[in-house]
Amino acid sequence: MTLWSSLIEFAKATKKIGEDDPRRIVHSMKVGLALTLVSLLYYFRPLYDGFGQAGMWAILTVVVVFEFTVGGTLSKSFNRSCATMVAGALGIGAEYLANLCGERGEPVIVAILVFVLATMATFTRFYPSVKRKCDYGVLIFILTFTLVAVSGFRAEILRLAHQRLSTIIIGGITCMIISIFVYPVWAGQDLHDLVATNIEKLALYLESFAGEGFHSSVENNDNSRLQGYKSVLNSKATEEALANFAWWEPGHGSFRFNHPWKQYLKIGAHVSECACHVKALDGYAASSKIKPASETCKNFQKPCTTMSSESARALKDLASAIKTLKSPSSDIQIHIQSSKSAANEFESILKNMSLPQPDGQELMQLLVVASILIDITKCVEQISDSIHE
């Protein structure tokens, strides 16, 4: 019974993962296809006699190199081929050097060279720029150098290096072709969509906040949709990885090669700052002691609602401007302006406030909410500026 129910659990989880992003199923099949093609190559040895045992390097390459996005696959293939070439050349050099030292000196020299190069290369992996662009390449460099330097002792070294390189290139090219031409998943497109969706999520929350007037939407059925801003807070790592991969991709769709992907990271940083403010706002809305009927609240409600709804509209327009890749319309400036003037209005109400106020705590919460909304307005302006760039 427990086995049966956990099987059902598992099936449900599987269905959910597939439904969340159907490209995952396609990706899995693409990997299966690439692997089958390459292993058939290895299987029918007579046709490709040159590769022999080294054919397994093609399989290894496919397994390790095939990533979910085109950019990931290209970056890993490129890293792998380059590192293999450089390391192969150095390995042959090391073997040649070791050979000069006679049969007894050879293992000593090889051991020293392997130690020194592996130590140095491992250390370079701690450089942030290396880690970002070619961590995998360094790994392959160490591997290939060691293998070539060590095996030179008994195998015909040039043949080995040539074999490895050609099979790796066959594996890499198979991956690249399948990943580019069979239902490609572009990291750039994903990054683009992610940023636009994140902005939309914030707009959605602010819109509902304006509608409900200082009160949380906990009772609302749409809760999960409104809580979308929480995922915005944690999307920084994904954005960075996608931007790294997108850098490798050729032009596709409406993007040309060398699209300014870094700009998306800038926008993303502003968006996540805005999400931080929205989180604070949501925290206050959930524990709100503000009574919508009270005098204080009525005074301040209008500018707050305006700030919230105008910011939401500006964000929506910005998201659609990103989506259509068009220059943002002038409406956005209008929304930002009216949000700003609402902020000024708020401050003037505060100055001329008819005091004393009956409820200190309520006043405080109102002021905090308003000040967060003012911060959000500023953030929206920054997002708009960074999109204009």
Added chain:
Amino acid sequence: MTLWSSLIEFAKATKKIGEDDPRRIVHSMKVGLALTLVSLLYYFRPLYDGFGQAGMWAILTVVVVFEFTVGGTLSKSFNRSCATMVAGALGIGAEYLANLCGERGEPVIVAILVFVLATMATFTRFYPSVKRKCDYGVLIFILTFTLVAVSGFRAEILRLAHQRLSTIIIGGITCMIISIFVYPVWAGQDLHDLVATNIEKLALYLESFAGEGFHSSVENNDNSRLQGYKSVLNSKATEEALANFAWWEPGHGSFRFNHPWKQYLKIGAHVSECACHVKALDGYAASSKIKPASETCKNFQKPCTTMSSESARALKDLASAIKTLKSPSSDIQIHIQSSKSAANEFESILKNMSLPQPDGQELMQLLVVASILIDITKCVEQISDSIHE
């Protein structure tokens, strides 16, 4: 000249990376050592005739498996060995099945099996739990299964599987021994220190905030030390990775096997929430319009300063309680209580405020700062609770 200056740049960057964490240099040398040992094994073939060409799997294992922390190395070694065993067995089964179908059916069956298993295994990598604990194992599973199933056609399959497994185990054991016994870097210890340091960073900021009375420390020389809270905001990913690795580690130092590492993630979540509030506080402090001499400010200064300094003291005590692995002292509760009573005091001042206030903007900022401080007080209590557990 530019070459020379960029060389100097590079040397400086290298020095900084080494100084930031000298264990990086040691780690690089450990990798070099492991690799040299294993390649010597491969080099002196006569001694270990059983391994032959498969010796290169040992080199491959060392390069791929050796991670910075003990937990990382153990997790990868374990993943690799298990996956190789399971996949090897399945591969032999597949090959046996294919053999039954005669010479012409064999490649078809092998191709189908490879496609199906690779597709399914790739899909499992999207499950969050698989991704966390054994992403690498699945990769190796696909690789080994394909290699064994395909090469069965011409090599003596059992010998191949046995060779691969034994060389992988040799490589894995070399990594494990060196990583555990030569200047070990424990992921658990790192996680422990990270959480304690993060709490200390927050305490440091709050302490200086209390000292400077509502004004930013931008002019302060110690600026970089106070800005430490920013790194706290982004340490979630590191904490999760370390907790995953720590799970694999045997008892070490003052930690036994199965130390409640997950609890650290809980504490970390509260700490990062607290850092979010501190960030907001710092934002207000930087653009502060609060005049320390004004009447309004004088009224509110005392409770705010108390909240800030008492929270800082509580955090400091908590950090040192974590560091010494002792149960938190009762002082912490006292600090939290006095911080809470300062919050109450603030609210009563607000209620009995002599109105009207001369400067609306100043009042607003004061209230916002105080409300953030109240949030921080709550957060500190949560942190303390989660440490007690």
